Amino acid sequence: xxxxxxxxxxPNFAALVYVGVAYFVGWVMFFTDEVVLYIPGVLILxxxxxxxxxxxxxxxxNTIFAKNKWNAKLGRVLLWFTGSCYGTYEEIREKHFRHxxxxxxxxxxxxxxxxxxxxxxxxxxxxxxxxxxxxxxxxMHLLVLILPFTMDNRRSKRKLVLIVLTIRTVIFxxxxxxxxxxxxxxxxxxxxxLTVMRFMDVHQHTYEIFETxxxxxxxxxxxxxxxxxxxNTFSNMISLxxxxxxxxxxxxxxxxxxxxxxxTPWYRLxxxxxxxxxxxxxxxxxxxxxxxxxxxxxxxxMLNADEGDIGGLEKGRQFVGVDGVSFLTAH
Numbered sequence: 488x489x490x491x492x493x494x495x496x497x498p499n500f501a502a503l504v505y506v507g508v509a510y511f512v513g514w515v516m517f518f519t520d521e522v523v524l525y526i527p528g529v530l531i532l533x534x535x536x537x538x539x540x541x542x543x544x545x546x547x548x549n550t551i552f553a554k555n556k557w558n559a560k561l562g563r564v565l566l567w568f569t570g571s572c573y574g575t576y577e578e579i580r581e582k583h584f585r586h587x588x589x590x591x592x593x594x595x596x597x598x599x600x601x602x603x604x605x606x607x608x609x610x611x612x613x614x615x616x617x618x619x620x621x622x623x624x625x626x627m628h629l630l631v632l633i634l635p636f637t638m639d640n641r642r643s644k645r646k647l648v649l650i651v652l653t654i655r656t657v658i659f660x661x662x663x664x665x666x667x668x669x670x671x672x673x674x675x676x677x678x679x680x681l682t683v684m685r686f687m688d689v690h691q692h693t694y695e696i697f698e699t700x701x702x703x704x705x706x707x708x709x710x711x712x713x714x715x716x717x718x719n720t721f722s723n724m725i726s727l728x729x730x731x732x733x734x735x736x737x738x739x740x741x742x743x744x745x746x747x748x749x750x751t752p753w754y755r756l757x758x759x760x761x762x763x764x765x766x767x768x769x770x771x772x773x774x775x776x777x778x779x780x781x782x783x784x785x786x787x788x789m790l791n792a793d794e795g796d797i798g799g800l801e802k803g804r805q806f807v808g809v810d811g812v813s814f815l816t817a818h
Contacts, residue, residue, distance in 0.1 A: 489553060489557075490551065491551060492550070495550070495752055499545075499752075502737065503542065506538050506565070507535075509531050509535035509538075510535040510539075513528045513532025513535060515528075517532075517669035518666050528672060529679065530676075533677070536568060536676070536677070536680040537680055537684065537735075537737075538737055539569050540565075540684060541739050543562050543569065544583070544814060545737075545752065546558040546580075547576075547579065550751070551752070562580070563575075566579075569680070570677060571815040572651050572655075573632050573647065573651050574644070574817050575644070575817070579814060581700075581817070582594075585699075588704075588708065589699075589704065589707070589711075590694065590715060590716045591694050591696065591697045591711065592695070593697045594696060594697070595698065596818065599792055609790070612626070613789065623789050623811055624681040624684075627818075630816070630818055631817070632648050634818055636648075685813065686777070686781055687736060688814075689788065690721060690806055690808055691722075692721070692793075693793040693800075695710075695793065695794055711795070719795050720743050721770050721771070721803070722740055722742045722760070723740045723742065723772050723774065723777055723803070724740035725774050727771065737753045738757060739753070743763070743770050744756050744763055747759070772803030773803065776801075776806075780803055780804055787807060788807050788809070788810055789810055791809060793807075
């Protein structure tokens, strides 16, 4: 059997077709002379990248194909849709699995103390974040290109970065020659994509940060138990009343259900959530509360770091959250 689950062909086929068609249509709208199509084009393109990213997440958990190698091949292709192709699928998968197994935000380095040494840069990034420009996420993605040339243990990634950078430079230069404004619209769509991904990430855990991604797992990996994971994991669905609305994020908001059974495919998560939690909303944060907290703490969040079991979140209304923990940046 090609698919891992018998009922998986049509949901995954539909999601992948949507990614391809929406990505293509979004770009086509940028090349029209109809200004009225620019905003829909930005929204469609950004959303295609969101779904592509969550399909990469599915590949990482091997929920699509029966053979792991086919999940990996699909994941590598989808990295190009999300602009995350400067890193490798294997690195992304390793980081995400460490997050699950170690019950922490596992990173190669914590940018917070390092960034704090540059107050002028911090001030500039604070201004950009206040303007809703995801400066921190942009920096984290740029570091994927930079770190292979500054960290000895990542020297082997230099060739990949240079090859991908050359290909994408040629592509975007060609686009700029034919339609300069299309490049600007793509940048807007990409920032919107980063914002959506970050919004979902910052509200799903109050985990500690481990700087152990580039190291073998040590004693710290056993620091937290399953009860800690449950207490510090939260679901942020768009709507409990209308489950179909959560398809906009490929059901990624059912995060407690996902952590209970990580190999459950995205289209089964609503049923699993209902089975596990029924009407218990202890770990579920209302979407409106998260919108308010995202707005209120968008600047201080940049240098915030959770310590676990922080409490006092008032159903997400006082949830500051942590930046820079995207599974698309393996550092």
